[in-house]
Amino acid sequence: MTRTVTTAQPPAPSGTPPRPAPARGFGPRGMFWLVWRQHRAAFLLLSVGAAAMTAYLLWRAGSVQDALRALDAGTATPRHNALIDEAYRDLGGLGRTLSFLPLLIGVFIGAPLFAGDLESGTAKLVGVQSHSRASWVISKLGMAALFTVAAAVSTGLALRGMWSPLADHWASNADFTSAEGFDTTGPTAVVMGLLGLLIGATAGLLAKRTLPAMVITLFGVLAVQQTWASVRMEFADTVLKTTSGGAFTPDDLPEVPSSALEIDHSYLTADGSHLGWSTCSDATDADACLGERGVVGWAVEIFPHSHLAGMQWTAAAALCAVLALTAGVTAFAARRALR
Structure with missing residues (x-):
């Protein structure tokens, strides 16, 4: 007599099949995308303005270099001489325009960077999201710093292309130790731009309101620039x-x-x-x-x-110490504002 053995089948699972767990919070891309969406108008305005200024300065630099080459070769025409004279007259105004870059970055990008969220109350949501407050602060500052560095480097190199040949030809008409010539054409331009950004961000974190933060930033950046002007020549290797x-x-x-x-x-x-x-x-x-x-x-x-580059790098290193100190104040202000 044979016995039939029936193997019991496991019961079919009840309910819907489990779904894969969602990704935890916003990744780095998602965080930067949110920052871009929130501040893209200011970032785009800075980028377009810097690109336009860079293109104009590169065009002027090419014309000046051609005229100076013709002058050195003894083939200069009245048009070449007029171009050189016009370039010397315009140097101060062009450099003065770029010297406002740290101020504009601080007031219109740095100050609203956190003050807008703190004033509207949306900053309170950072603590309940799956991403940390630190990553939010770093993402905002990181993206703003990226656009700041790009603007300072592009405009600074373009202005240097125009300023340097004129200074080599006749330095007394192209004062490269002034704020217009020194703070806008080298590494100091980048550090000053970042310093303006951090001053604005710190003011926003402390004031927690956009308009007061912009006013504080305006006077803060101007005070830094005036103080810097009084000590700049201490770094000159005369x-x-x-x-x-x-x-x-x-x-x-x-x-x-x-x-x-x-x-x-x-x-x-x-x-x-x-x-x-x-x-x-x-x-x-x-x-x-x-x-x-x-x-x-x-x-x-x-x-x-020929000593300008060394002076600018030495001065930039000294300004980096001020930048690091300001970054520490920014971190303290962020912890205090978002606790």
Whole structure:
């Protein structure tokens, strides 16, 4: 007799099949996409403005370089001379325009970056989302910094292409140590732009309202620029040219190369000390007075254009310390505002 063994089948699962678990929160792309959607108008305006300025400066730089090459080759026409003269006249205005870039970035991008969310109350939702407050802050600052660096680098390189050949040709008409020439054509332009951004972001986190944050940023960036202007030349690697042997008449002043700026000139005494150029100016016999003071010649302090790059990188390194300090204040303000 045979026995039939029936194997019981497992019961069919009841209900709907389980769905795969959704991805946790917003990934990096999703976070950056949200930041882009929220601030794209300001980012696009900055990008379009920087692109237009860069294109214009590159066009002007090409014209200037062609004119200077013709001048050096002895084939310059009146049109070439007019182009060079016009470029020298326009340098200050172009540099002044770009010197406002950190201010504009701070007021119109940095200040509203967090203040808008804090003022509207949407910043409170950050804590209940699956992404952290830190990633939200980093994403906002990171994207804003990306557009800031791109704008500063593109416009700075384009302006340098116009400024440098003019400074090499006749530096006294292209002061590359001024805010218009120094802070807009090198690494300092990038650091100053980022500093403006962080000042604005910090003001927004502390004020928690957009308009007050913009006003605070305006005065904060202006104060930083004014302070920086007073210490900028401390980073200059200047060169001292002297005369001796009793040659201290105005005609005996050392010749300053065309590609260098004269920073200061003074009288040189036998012991190596310097006297101001106005020494003995009120004396009846100025030469006898200077002789009695031990004057033996002139001392002229110059700053060659070839030293500019080194000065800019040294100054940028010093500004990075200020940038790091500001970033620390920004982090503290963010933790305080979003707790």
